[in-house]
Amino acid sequence: MPNPFSVETETDGDFAVIKLEGAVDAHTAPKFEEAVEKVIEDGQNKIVVDCEKLSYISSAGLGVFMCFIEEVREEGGDIKICGLTEKVKQPFEILGFESIYDFCADIESAKARFNDVNAVPGGAV
Amino acid sequence: MPNPFSVETETDGDFAVIKLEGAVDAHTAPKFEEAVEKVIEDGQNKIVVDCEKLSYISSAGLGVFMCFIEEVREEGGDIKICGLTEKVKQPFEILGFESIYDFCADIESAKARFNDVNAVPGGAV
Amino acid sequence: MEQLEKKFALTVPSSTENLALIREFVGNIAQQSGMDAADAGKLELAVDEACANVIEHAYGNDTTKEVIIRAKLDDETLSINVEDTGRGFDPDSVKQDELNELVNKRKTGGLGMRLMKTLMDEVRYEIEPGKKNELHMVKHLKKGK
Amino acid sequence: MEQLEKKFALTVPSSTENLALIREFVGNIAQQSGMDAADAGKLELAVDEACANVIEHAYGNDTTKEVIIRAKLDDETLSINVEDTGRGFDPDSVKQDELNELVNKRKTGGLGMRLMKTLMDEVRYEIEPGKKNELHMVKHLKKGK
Ligand SMILES: Nc1ncnc2c1ncn2[C@@H]1O[C@H](COP(=O)(O)OP(=O)(O)O)[C@@H](O)[C@H]1O
Ligand SMILES: Nc1ncnc2c1ncn2[C@@H]1O[C@H](COP(=O)(O)OP(=O)(O)O)[C@@H](O)[C@H]1O
Numbered sequence: 001m002p003n004p005f006s007v008e009t010e011t012d013g014d015f016a017v018i019k020l021e022g023a024v025d026a027h028t029a030p031k032f033e034e035a036v037e038k039v040i041e042d043g044q045n046k047i048v049v050d051c052e053k054l055s056y057i058s059s060a061g062l063g064v065f066m067c068f069i070e071e072v073r074e075e076g077g078d079i080k081i082c083g084l085t086e087k088v089k090q091p092f093e094i095l096g097f098e099s100i101y102d103f104c105a106d107i108e109s110a111k112a113r114f115n116d117v118n119a120v121p122g123g124a125v
Numbered sequence: 126m127p128n129p130f131s132v133e134t135e136t137d138g139d140f141a142v143i144k145l146e147g148a149v150d151a152h153t154a155p156k157f158e159e160a161v162e163k164v165i166e167d168g169q170n171k172i173v174v175d176c177e178k179l180s181y182i183s184s185a186g187l188g189v190f191m192c193f194i195e196e197v198r199e200e201g202g203d204i205k206i207c208g209l210t211e212k213v214k215q216p217f218e219i220l221g222f223e224s225i226y227d228f229c230a231d232i233e234s235a236k237a238r239f240n241d242v243n244a245v246p247g248g249a250v
Numbered sequence: 251m252e253q254l255e256k257k258f259a260l261t262v263p264s265s266t267e268n269l270a271l272i273r274e275f276v277g278n279i280a281q282q283s284g285m286d287a288a289d290a291g292k293l294e295l296a297v298d299e300a301c302a303n304v305i306e307h308a309y310g311n312d313t314t315k316e317v318i319i320r321a322k323l324d325d326e327t328l329s330i331n332v333e334d335t336g337r338g339f340d341p342d343s344v345k346q347d348e349l350n351e352l353v354n355k356r357k358t359g360g361l362g363m364r365l366m367k368t369l370m371d372e373v374r375y376e377i378e379p380g381k382k383n384e385l386h387m388v389k390h391l392k393k394g395k
Numbered sequence: 396m397e398q399l400e401k402k403f404a405l406t407v408p409s410s411t412e413n414l415a416l417i418r419e420f421v422g423n424i425a426q427q428s429g430m431d432a433a434d435a436g437k438l439e440l441a442v443d444e445a446c447a448n449v450i451e452h453a454y455g456n457d458t459t460k461e462v463i464i465r466a467k468l469d470d471e472t473l474s475i476n477v478e479d480t481g482r483g484f485d486p487d488s489v490k491q492d493e494l495n496e497l498v499n500k501r502k503t504g505g506l507g508m509r510l511m512k513t514l515m516d517e518v519r520y521e522i523e524p525g526k527k528n529e530l531h532m533v534k535h536l537k538k539g540k
Contacts, residue, residue: 023418026447027411033503056418056436058443059510063503066494070501087436094513095506096494148273151302152266158358181273181291183298184365188358191349195356212291219368220361221349254459259406260420271423275405278416314399 007035016044021053024061033064045077048110052083080110132160141169146178149186158189170202173235177208205235256323264305264315279321283328296369299362300332300385308336329388338379401468409450409460424466428473441514444507445477453481474533483524
């Protein structure tokens with residue numbers, strides 16, 4: 001069995017860190033979506049999605065990133081994506097996510113990027 | 126993917142240690158059989174089969190243990206089985222292997238058992 | 251709760267190379283049934299033994315043949331059918347030797363059917379040689395999972 | 396060397412719950428084809444996208460329906476067919492927006508077909524709404540594996 005899906009949210013001051021584990025596909029993406037929605041409802045907009053333990057993502061999971069990014073940026077926040085392994089990076093790359101999203105090595109560097117005004121790629125704000 | 130099958134033999138003085146990894150089923154059992162045959166051909170009869178990394182075994186794999194045990198014991202040796210995890214232990218137990226085979230915790234204790242004349246269960250020698 | 255009957259089927263070439271895929275298929279359905287990992291492992295083993303017998307005995311390792319595994323899952327039961335069109339056999343006439351007899355005779359086999367019967371709640375063959383041979387296995391699911 | 400054509404088929408209830416099983420099925424066959432893990436991952440993703448579309452769009456999440464995945468493997472080609480009997484669609488009329496347009500419109504979807512086309516060497520639909528819709532995908536295998 002591949003490792004099962006889980007999503008956990010940790011808040012640390014200004015930041016909300018959403019940790020994905022296992023496979024995000026059309027079956028599990030709704031739980032990821034709920035987690036992002038909840039964080040935004042709670043008034044947070046500095047969101048880090050930690051993909052270190054993510055083993056797989058399909059377009060259903062990528063859609064969750066797409067859905068909220070504009071809203072979060074309009075409020076002066078961002079969704080940073082960190083910890084992507086080589087294997088999981090592929091669909092992000094094929095679809096050109098680097099032109100719109102900020103990819104970081106790990107949670108700490110993702111948090112640090114929020115203070116860097118030039119950090120948002122694609123000028124989408 | 127489950128971890129792939131492999132079999133490796135290490136000789137240490139009098140002892141031949143055969144290390145199984147992954148799944149031993151009807152597809153991979155012939156390679157396990159070859160390894161045991163080779164060791165016996167090389168004149169060794171103090172054989173330890175290390176199952177620490179064995180993730181699965183079906184009757185095809187159990188058959189390899191059955192096939193050689195008499196021959197090895199007739200020559201004053203034995204096949205000791207060590208390192209079985211709870212998960213893999215089941216088929217051995219269902220078929221009553223403890224009445225015939227000597228199960229040991231690890232390689233070292235298996236080797237030590239060869240000096241213990243009372244160690245062969247079932248009195249099959 | 252909303253569980254209707256779920257039906258699954260897997261068809262593979264008759265080769266031992268496909269036993270790993272068969273176990274993954276069965277393991278996934280076992281997980282969907284709510285079984286724990288130990289029970290799922292038992293089911294995988296029983297179906298592996300059934301399919302290995304078809305590959306080796308019913309089809310004599312002819313890899314151009316097909317093995318079909320069907321699974322049906324509802325709230326109470328997981329049933330598995332293994333189908334072949336091979337030579338068939340009379341399951342009742344198979345002598346089931348004890349382990350020590352097998353060992354004395356230096357046999358390498360003869361344990362598969364015993365494992366299947368021990369691991370499953372029902373094991374039943376329907377044999378029509380060359381037409382369709384079917385092995386029907388049932389596992390009752392624990393209530394209140 | 397001895398490779399004839401190998402045929403595989405998997406039938407599952409039309410539910411996203413079965414996408415993991417579908418990926419395991421495809422992943423195992425990819426491994427048998429001699430592909431490396433990265434290419435196997437691409438294949439799993441393409442077939443996942445295809446099946447997710449059937450489950451969601453062709454069958455509108457009606458879990459009483461069935462999705463059929465067939466695979467055919469020879470020395471040169473791995474081809475995968477995904478079959479449904481759902482409502483069908485006209486693939487040519489699907490507008491493929493760029494990522495930034497989708498993001499501007501706050502869309503959550505619209506990427507699946509693009510992924511499939513990028514990941515596979517051939518992607519072709521045969522649509523007969525309500526009868527049989529077939530998605531045919533091909534991956535050419537690298538020579539000298
Ligand atoms: N599906 C089958 N088709 C034909 N013969 C079978 C089948 N299953 C079992 N048999 C016969 O029954 C015998 C016992 O089977 P089994 O207990 O599984 O042990 P093994 O397969 O190791 O011989 C086999 O040797 C074979 O002769
Ligand atoms: N198998 C299918 N059956 C019916 N309609 C489909 C199918 N596949 C795709 N479509 C249609 O094409 C559109 C684009 O599909 P796709 O690029 O995979 O994105 P998404 O599924 O995220 O909307 C879908 O929204 C749907 O309208």
